[in-house]
Amino acid sequence: xxxxxxxxxxxxxxxxxxxxxxxxxxxxWTDNISVxxxxxxxxxxxxxxxxxxxxxxxxxxxxxxxxxxxxSGGDFAEVLGSLPCAWPVTEDIVLPDHPAVAVDEVRYAxxxxxxxxxxxRYAAADALExxxxxxxxxxxxxxxxxxxxxxxxxxxxxxxxNRCYVWPLKTGEDFDSVRQRAEVTLKRRYHQQRxxxxxxxxxxxxxxxxxxxxxxxxxxxTQIPHIVRVMMAVVTGIPExxxxxxxxxxxxxxxxxxxxxxxxAIALAVARRLGRPVKWTESRSEGYLATHHGRGxxxxxxxxxxxxxxxxxxxxxxxxxMGAYLMLVTPGIPILGAFMYPAIYKMGSYDFTCTxxxxxxxxxxxxxxxxxxxxxxxxxxxxxxxxxELGLDPVELRRRNWIGHEEFPYTTIAGLTYxxxxxxxATEKALALFDYDKLRxxxxxxxxxxxxxxxxxxxxxxxxxxxxxxSRVLRDLRYAAGGWEAxxxxxxxxxxxxxxxxxxxxxxxxxxxWSQIAADVLGVPFEDVEVVHGDTKAAPQGMDTYGSRxxxxxxxxxxxxxxxVVEKAxxxxxxxxxxxxxxxxxxxxxxxxxxxxxARKTIQEVAFETFSSHDLPDGMxxxxxxxxxxxxxxxxxxxxTHLCAVEVDTExxxxxxxSYVSVDDVGRVVNPTIVEGQVHGGIAQGIAQALYEEAVxxxxxxxxxxxxxxxxxxxxxDLPDFVTDRTETPATSNPLGVKxxxxxxxxxxxxxxxxxxxxALRPLGVHDIRMPCTPERVWRAVREARR
Amino acid sequence: MTHISVKVDGTTYEDDVEPRLLLVxxxxxxxxxxxxxxxxxxxxxxxxxxxxxxxxVKSCSVLAVQADGSEVTTVQGLAHDGELTALQRAFxxxxxxxxxxxxxxxxxxxxxxxxxxxxxxxxEIRHAxxxxxxxxxxxxNIVRAVQAASEEEVPA
Numbered sequence: 001x002x003x004x005x006x007x008x009x010x011x012x013x014x015x016x017x018x019x020x021x022x023x024x025x026x027x028x029w030t031d032n033i034s035v036x037x038x039x040x041x042x043x044x045x046x047x048x049x050x051x052x053x054x055x056x057x058x059x060x061x062x063x064x065x066x067x068x069x070x071x072s073g074g075d076f077a078e079v080l081g082s083l084p085c086a087w088p089v090t091e092d093i094v095l096p097d098h099p100a101v102a103v104d105e106v107r108y109a110x111x112x113x114x115x116x117x118x119x120x121r122y123a124a125a126d127a128l129e130x131x132x133x134x135x136x137x138x139x140x141x142x143x144x145x146x147x148x149x150x151x152x153x154x155x156x157x158x159x160x161x162n163r164c165y166v167w168p169l170k171t172g173e174d175f176d177s178v179r180q181r182a183e184v185t186l187k188r189r190y191h192q193q194r195x196x197x198x199x200x201x202x203x204x205x206x207x208x209x210x211x212x213x214x215x216x217x218x219x220x221x222t223q224i225p226h227i228v229r230v231m232m233a234v235v236t237g238i239p240e241x242x243x244x245x246x247x248x249x250x251x252x253x254x255x256x257x258x259x260x261x262x263x264x265a266i267a268l269a270v271a272r273r274l275g276r277p278v279k280w281t282e283s284r285s286e287g288y289l290a291t292h293h294g295r296g297x298x299x300x301x302x303x304x305x306x307x308x309x310x311x312x313x314x315x316x317x318x319x320x321x322m323g324a325y326l327m328l329v330t331p332g333i334p335i336l337g338a339f340m341y342p343a344i345y346k347m348g349s350y351d352f353t354c355t356x357x358x359x360x361x362x363x364x365x366x367x368x369x370x371x372x373x374x375x376x377x378x379x380x381x382x383x384x385x386x387x388x389e390l391g392l393d394p395v396e397l398r399r400r401n402w403i404g405h406e407e408f409p410y411t412t413i414a415g416l417t418y419x420x421x422x423x424x425x426a427t428e429k430a431l432a433l434f435d436y437d438k439l440r441x442x443x444x445x446x447x448x449x450x451x452x453x454x455x456x457x458x459x460x461x462x463x464x465x466x467x468x469x470x471s472r473v474l475r476d477l478r479y480a481a482g483g484w485e486a487x488x489x490x491x492x493x494x495x496x497x498x499x500x501x502x503x504x505x506x507x508x509x510x511x512x513x514w515s516q517i518a519a520d521v522l523g524v525p526f527e528d529v530e531v532v533h534g535d536t537k538a539a540p541q542g543m544d545t546y547g548s549r550x551x552x553x554x555x556x557x558x559x560x561x562x563x564x565v566v567e568k569a570x571x572x573x574x575x576x577x578x579x580x581x582x583x584x585x586x587x588x589x590x591x592x593x594x595x596x597x598x599a600r601k602t603i604q605e606v607a608f609e610t611f612s613s614h615d616l617p618d619g620m621x622x623x624x625x626x627x628x629x630x631x632x633x634x635x636x637x638x639x640x641t642h643l644c645a646v647e648v649d650t651e652x653x654x655x656x657x658x659s660y661v662s663v664d665d666v667g668r669v670v671n672p673t674i675v676e677g678q679v680h681g682g683i684a685q686g687i688a689q690a691l692y693e694e695a696v697x698x699x700x701x702x703x704x705x706x707x708x709x710x711x712x713x714x715x716x717x718d719l720p721d722f723v724t725d726r727t728e729t730p731a732t733s734n735p736l737g738v739k740x741x742x743x744x745x746x747x748x749x750x751x752x753x754x755x756x757x758x759x760a761l762r763p764l765g766v767h768d769i770r771m772p773c774t775p776e777r778v779w780r781a782v783r784e785a786r787r
Numbered sequence: 788m789t790h791i792s793v794k795v796d797g798t799t800y801e802d803d804v805e806p807r808l809l810l811v812x813x814x815x816x817x818x819x820x821x822x823x824x825x826x827x828x829x830x831x832x833x834x835x836x837x838x839x840x841x842x843x844v845k846s847c848s849v850l851a852v853q854a855d856g857s858e859v860t861t862v863q864g865l866a867h868d869g870e871l872t873a874l875q876r877a878f879x880x881x882x883x884x885x886x887x888x889x890x891x892x893x894x895x896x897x898x899x900x901x902x903x904x905x906x907x908x909x910x911e912i913r914h915a916x917x918x919x920x921x922x923x924x925x926x927x928n929i930v931r932a933v934q935a936a937s938e939e940e941v942p943a
Contacts, residue, residue: 019879022887023871023894025822025862032821120816122807200826200834200888200922251824251888252922284827507886507923673882680925681885708831708920716913716926745925 006588009516013673016512028248030204030221031281041280042124044114046106049360049701051135058114060130066123071115073103080265081235086480087332093165096156098325100262107324110289140360140701144319147357155358164322164356172413175351178313182304191770192297192374194695201251204281207271217244223253224544229536231260236268247534250506255366256291258546260328285707294367296321299378309400313349316341322356323363330365337371339414343379344463345401350413360701369743372464380460380751398461418637419732426727430641430663447763456646456760460752463639466740467552486541487557488627489565493611495604500532502542503554509674514558521562523589548740556734557630564626569606575617636731638739640664642748646756653779657720667731667739675741679724682745688714690753791855796864804851811835813851822863833919836892837861843899862891873939883932885923892919897933
């Protein structure tokens with residue numbers, strides 16, 4: 001080791017450690033796992049949205065070649081409890097029983113009704129056709145407003161209502177009185193269409209039982225192995241200490257794998273019953289029906305302001321589609337959004353009510369931003385409408401209302417305390433990169449000429465709520481789990497380091513970033529750090545990965561654990577160097593005595609000393625390993641400004657993104673390359689919601705967009721090059737200063753794009769278009785306006 | 788059952804397969820070559836793209852029996868003696884993958900493109916990769932990576 005200063009790892013644009021495996025096909029996806037005697041499971045699903053099961057006979061399937069067993073709902077009802085909902089947002093929430101396999105009634109197209117187990121996947125799929133089911137159709141429940149009507153058919157007849165819960169948040173001055181004194185009020189209704197997550201890796205489950213000891217290993221393509229373990233212990237009755245959950249390589253999640261799925265419970269039950277390993281892998285089309293969906297909301301928004309643009313208050317009435325059942329955090333998703341409608345703006349009144357509604361559709365749950373994109377969309381759309389009403393530039397209206405950078409920490413009307421931010425700086429940078437004034441001039445010119453291709457400019461100044469979450473806040477929100485995260489660090493005898501993290505990555509690059517964080521604190525080379533994750537045996541504690549919490553909470557835990565290692569090592573080094581701990585400096589992995597730089601011990605030498613344990617301080621355990629559980633003090637609040645310019649062909653309805661600029665402030669950046677990549681992916685999804693994607697159901701409740709051929713996942717030609725940049729305002733709530741980035745792009749981009757489309761078409765008399773703004777919808781809106 | 792003889796990543800395999808067995812399942816389940824993943828059942832996503840006699844195909848759209856007598860290259864056959872191809876290196880250096888599930892298909896499709904058009908524009912790259920879906924990267928870094936690889940002398 002030399003005394004040359006080492007360049008800090010945090011902040012470096014490191015290519016990822018993860019890539020070597022992934023670019024050579026040496027992957028460990030759940031579906032890759034094979035063991036001797038493996039059986040394949042296939043699931044028969046309801047072809048109807050709502051029906052009573054009059055009769056079901058699985059026995060004909062047993063006659064098919066290769067079939068080992070077949071089960072119907074009754075077989076599982078005896079051994080599996082209800083699938084869990086961990087977020088009962090109100091005391092009087094309606095919590096229906098949720099069987100992993102339907103017993104007497106199906107409630108969405110795709111609801112499992114029977115299970116076949118066979119020697120190979122083709123045989124299992126074939127045998128499903130032999131199962132006989134008689135359905136008595138029941139009326140589907142599809143319209144959120146009609147579902148709340150007096151005579152609406154019921155999704156869960158025993159519950160007497162389709163209203164799952166009503167959750168209010170009213171703060172500040174009463175909105176009715178604000179409305180009366182406001183100089184301007186605007187009311188708008190926005191629809192958040194249902195989205196289908198489409199993580200590239202379909203879900204998959206493998207269970208290997210060890211009958212003699214009653215132990216089970218569950219491999220699952222999941223974001224949350226630790227939570228799945230707890231929940232599966234509850235649902236299946238397999239004791240928690242006998243259940244090991246492994247999330248191997250996981251090919252994307254986006255919230256859709258933040259779930260406790262019936263198939264995981266079914267596979268455990270089947271493996272237990274048969275004493276054989278089983279595998280289930282969903283086909284993409286099956287996933288469209290059976291993997292939870294996202295969004296699905298109607299937002300009635302009312303904003304009150306003065307003529308000078310000063311915001312006075314906001315009222316939001318939200319109808320949220322729960323789908324047929326409450327999954328792990330279904331009811332809580334719109335509640336996460338509840339806090340974000342006031343966004344970065346100052347106002348004196350906020351009146352929010354969310355009504356959760358059951359429908360006979362696939363359950364909804366967390367998806368890319370989870371409640372926050374929806375909230376940001378509504379506020380950023382209505383801000384644009386208000387700007388039009390007031391004759392103000394949309395950026396100027398925002399500027400007049402946002403929290404000034406000198407006002408942080410700032411407690412919003414929704415009760416959140418934003419620790420830091422600088423909205424002006426991010427916006428100024430974005431406007432400069434975008435060449436805002438020049439584009440406005442071109443727009444005016446095109447409008448003046450009556451060009452058939454119109455230019456529109458959309459802005460979105462967003463913030464998000466990351467780093468889920470302080471456990472006490474979660475308690476107040478009635479969320480069952482805590483928000484802490486765990487890390488432990490093992491310094492091996494040779495000086496190599498294992499970082500054990502409770503977060504469970506699926507593409508975000510935790511291995512690289514956690515290595516960077518640990519390398520800096522410990523003063524060891526980046527290459528000497530390995531990261532252990534995603535296995536409840538190897539990484540026993542954790543709250544897993546979702547909601548942009550991994551870096552903010554999990555990364556912070558790694559930082560603290562590494563600090564503890566250094567403090568333990570300092571004791572050993574002081575002893576070995578016969579110096580006082582206070583006299584030791586620790587730089588780039590070397591303890592040295594102040595004033596005597598030759599008296600030194602590297603942290604690797606200290607690690608070996610604890611291994612040999614020949615000469616440790618009295619009473620000291622022979623280890624410098626350490627663990628830390630971090631419970632955050634606050635959420636973190638990244639923010640930024642996204643600007644989008646679109647060209648809309650008024651003859652064809654086609655929208656083309658002409659340019660897209662984002663400036664995000666995610667606090668301190670651990671790895672700029674990874675941050676940029678996360679932003680890109682997020683923007684792509686936000687654009688997809690604005691222009692392309694929608695889960696469409698017909699009047700009978702069938703999913704019309706039931707395959708990848710029918711649901712438009714954008715491909716490379718559908719998306720532009722993005723210009724991304726950053727400002728950096730460190731978070732004050734964690735020692736790294738990080739804020740989280742995973743969802744920023746998704747949250748910001750949808751309103752930026754739709755605002756741009758509306759900006760292009762408003763001069764033609766078009767006032768709103770429902771997402772996605774497909775060519776047909778745009779074309780119809782233009783035609784309608786011309787009439 | 789039908790007898791087939793297929794050379795995959797340099798090794799010849801003799802097998803009896805059901806006529807309906809898809810090439811991708813043959814590779815994954817029979818040969819254990821799980822580097823090629825499956826992302827959909829409608830041939831839309833492109834994750835399972837491999838090279839069949841020098842042309843990229845979606846291996847979920849080809850029967851194993853159709854590969855009889857052919858040569859197949861998968862992502863596992865790209866690197867030789869630990870030496871990555873220019874495309875693989877570029878994907879790593881340009882951060883052209885996140886979860887990595889679409890990556891094998893992207894690499895195979897891009898390889899086909901670069902063979903036909905050694906120096907494509909970004910528009911041409913986007914067009915050539917239209918049949919390969921990615922949910923993580925927004926495609927921009929994939930396009931950059933393919934462009935970077937096209938600028939190298941080393942064959943893709």
